[in-house]
Amino acid sequence: MLAISSLLFAGLSVSLIPGTAPQCCPPLQFQTYIDTLESLSNVRDKRFQKFMYSYDAKSRRTATHVVAESKEDEFDQIDDFAANKSYSWAKGQCCVSATGRYNQTCIPAGAKLVRRSFMGVSPNTIKVDTYMFMVSGLTRLVTVGPNCTPVESAQITSKIPQPDGQFMWIFYNMTMGIKDASIFTPPKICFKKGIRVERRPDALPHLMPF
Template sequence: MIAYLLLVGVSLSVVPGAVSSCCMPHQFQTYMDVMTSGSPKEKRFKQMMVSYDAKSLKVASIYLTQPEGNEVNIIQDFATGKSYNWNRDFCRVYQSGPFYNICIPAKAKLVQKTFMGVSPNIINLDTYMMSQNNYTLFYRVGLHCTHVEIGGFSSKIPQPDGQLLFLFYNTTLRIKDPSVFIPPKMCFKNVTKIGRKLCFQPNHINNFLGDPNPCFP
């Protein structure tokens, strides 16, 4: 379990109805533990590093652990209009869609203010919630709208597929290693070029996951 989950958080207040205007900084790198459920018998766990640079219009989602499925890594270079998706066996080049800043959806409401840590190292947290397609989504953020946790769940019993939890840690508000935006050499030879545009939606859950085909059948 990562460190920030061990800190004590105390609820201060519940303030429903406030409209979100919370957007991530224009530059950041963060590590993520991603837990999703595919079926009642299947659980998935992934570790990723996500680099986001709105100044150069680039996003990289790199898997730190390659599970049995050999996960696809993503570099989206919106400045050149290309997206590179690769694993150990192939590299595919797509046309990138439009670039969006990563923001909590406007219809998400601020429902809780909490804090964690021990004085003088106190971190204030805001929690936003919204409903979408029979799911409840929550977003827990800290200073500068840096993400701490994102979760999605359903009230249905038994729980349907698609439950998810993102845990963020070691976030820095700069790009420490710009090389994360350079595709591997294999992406410049023997690649599969696909003309359809990658749909980079203003849904930052999909953006963080780096889904290579979020709008394809």
């Protein structure tokens, strides 16, 4: 079982002449914590959140739990792409919407390998690679460990004024596989009559490794 704790890593970085990425897709099943920093716009505050995240490409499902200091601020979402259903719930209320098409996320074949690093303290080090590619006009930088395990993902731009869509995700305390598949089962409140079939304005995005 692989465990990654990004908070304890120290690295020696080696710059490279950009190359091209081999086929690189994340493990088919894993569970992890993610610290996120999202830039909402050039005039609004940035937002920090911590997630517990479960990813299962085999069954095409993800589950996200917002880790909060109080129950009142907790938020959950299950994206069941196989059933084309997204369930978002908080404070005893649930909203259901369509997920849309599922696409397993992989680093594009044309991405540039821009850095090769070592993370950890000798002799317990791992090799990590950072790739760069464009997404909707923004620069995506993805750092992966062995077997294309996600370590960090950032989306940035040098444009002024700063547009929406910038973020940084840091993955840590990761374990391979899904310990309990019931994490992908929505609560009973999501199946009550009269449930709203729409997406909450503050619902989480379809979170994917890359």
